[in-house]
Amino acid sequence: MLWNFTKMHGAGNDFVVLDGVRQPITLTPQRAQALADRHFGIGADQILLVEDPLDPAADFRYRIFNADGSEVEHCGNGARCFVRFVHEHGLSRRNPLRAEIATGLIVLHESPDGQVAVDMGSTGFTPQQLDFDADNLATRPVGQDTQYALDLGDDTHWFSIAAISNPHAVLQVEQLDDYPVNRIGPALERHPRFRQRVNVGFMQIMTRHAIRLRVYERGAGETLACGTGACAAAIAGIRQGLLDSPVQVQTRGGLLQISWDGQSLRMQGPATTVFQGQVDIDALVAHTLENKG
Template sequence: MLWNFTKMHGAGNDFVVLDGVRQTIAMTPERARALADRHFGIGADQILLVEPATHPDADFRYRIFNADGGEVEHCGNGARCFARFVHEQGLSDRNPLRAQIMTGIIVLDESDDEQVTVDMGSTRFDPEALPFDASGLAWRTQQQDTLWALPYESASIQGSADISIVAISNPHAVMVVDNVDTAAVAQVGPLVESHARFPKRVNAGFMQVLDPHNIRLRVYERGAGETLACGTGACAAVAAGVRRGLLASPVRVQTRGGVLTIAFDGRQLRMTGPAESVFNGAIDIDKLVFSLALTR
């Protein structure tokens, strides 16, 4: 079965985008993993699927599958690519667009300078929203935020991190570090991401504050590993930083793949950044899945 696709990226966070409006796409975890495979497939951090809306207030349904095949709630960089894809492919000329995601509806506006702004919706900071098991953990307040002392341990490293927890449809744990270049993202990231206190796992953010309007950020994403950029991770970092009294909106977020601008009013988040198409193609998905099965 041939699937037409577009390879896209938002600040280096890369995607395989599929039109499920004009072609039939029966996505499975195995197919998502095959598409995302960087050696045998197309290669991507996430797979994005555009489908007809099932909600009366939405223009389209927008679904996200991580490289490990799991479907997730939200992806900010992917949302910007979704908007660009819908317009480039002629699926709609509406602007702004209303997209149905797993947890509600988001609004996306593409500007003349090819930047896309996403109204990310409301944000929550209570443990139940992620969910996060905070029972028995030490904690302290920093202005409006609560910092939880999360212990982590592996055969090669152990320690504890003060984390801010942020739910933006999907869950985030944000840590402040002195320098993102030397932060132990590869070691600590997976320990936080799969920590037992996060039953649905979590995106682990490492934030370096440069000044109240500028930060650097690296994110170890749930089901994808470290990516060059994470839109919801940037939003979570800014929200945590504002609540801690370290940042003031708007904030310029420097990721390894590019720059995002985040505005936060204490509840609502708006993210602006690039979305780029790289190439179009077609792939025999069944042949790809079968070929990958032979290598395992």
């Protein structure tokens, strides 16, 4: 079965985008893994699937699958690529667009300079909203924020939590370049207290309007950028009284701007098309399984 696809990225966070409106797409975890494989497939952090909406208030349904095949609630960088894809492929001329995601509706707007702004929807800061077991954990207030402590074997690590449709933990670090992101990230991502796993952000504050950020994403590993992770980090800093909106977030793949007034959350950044192609999905899955033994 041949599928048309588009390879895109938002600040280095890269995607395979599939048009499920004009072609039949059944995306299984195995197929998502094959597409995302950087050695035997196309290569991507996530697979984005554009479909007709189930909600009559939406223009499209937008679904996100991680490189490990798991479906997740939201992806901010992917949302920007989604609206660029819809416009470039003539699926709709509407601007702004309303997209249905797993947790509700988001609004997206593409500007003439190529930047895309996304109204990111609701936020939450309670353990219940992340399915996080915080019973008997040490906590400390930092401004309007609450931080939690977990022993990860080497030391006790303090972090903030935020639900930006999907779950995030944010740690503030002094020197981002030297921090053991690829050791602490997976230890926290898969900690049993996070029942749905968690995206882990590592934030270095530069000024009251600027941070540097690395994110170890749930089901994808460290990525060059994470839109919802940038939102979670900016909000954590604002709630702690360390940052003021808007916040420039420098990721390893590019710059994102986050604005938050305590209610409305907005992210702005680039969305870039890299190339288009066709893939025989069944042959790709068979090839991937054969070469991985």
